[in-house]
Amino acid sequence: MTIHLIKLSVGVEDVEHLARIQAGRLKDALNSGEKPELKHITRNTPRRAAQVLDGGSIYWVIKGFIRARQAIIDIRPIDRTEGRPACGLVLEAKLIRTELRKFRPFQGWRYFPVEKAPPDAGGSKASGKDVPEDMAAELRNLGLL
Numbered sequence: 082m083t084i085h086l087i088k089l090s091v092g093v094e095d096v097e098h099l100a101r102i103q104a105g106r107l108k109d110a111l112n113s114g115e116k117p118e119l120k121h122i123t124r125n126t127p128r129r130a131a132q133v134l135d136g137g138s139i140y141w142v143i144k145g146f147i148r149a150r151q152a153i154i155d156i157r158p159i160d161r162t163e164g165r166p167a168c169g170l171v172l173e174a175k176l177i178r179t180e181l182r183k184f185r186p187f188q189g190w191r192y193f194p195v196e197k198a199p200p201d202a203g204g205s206k207a208s209g210k211d212v213p214e215d216m217a218a219e220l221r222n223l224g225l226l
Contacts, residue, residue: 084132087140087193096149100176119172126168130156140193146218147182147199178202181218
């Protein structure tokens, strides 16, 4: 049975900012001779790794709202330079926007049941243009979207 993870993206302004940060990390890995794969390093390894790897994603909370997700394609141990063990969540590079959903702050990552995950964004349109994320969030809070 699939389960997702959810994580705050601290210091990130929007989905485009997260995409730029991740593109920079991929470029840095390539420039340093490492395999260019996107990894999120975390201290704790998910005990339910098999369920996460069964189609799970990491959902990113940005500025108080779930805004995007990325498929988790592998989970592997990582050795940090200071010798402490860590876990690398290997992510698919593609960021998939989700419908905005308010989410309270928390530390670390959490398991996120499939039934609580917001659906992928369906491309809300207004006059042929994308609705800005902040406006969509406000409209959703008012029950208009």
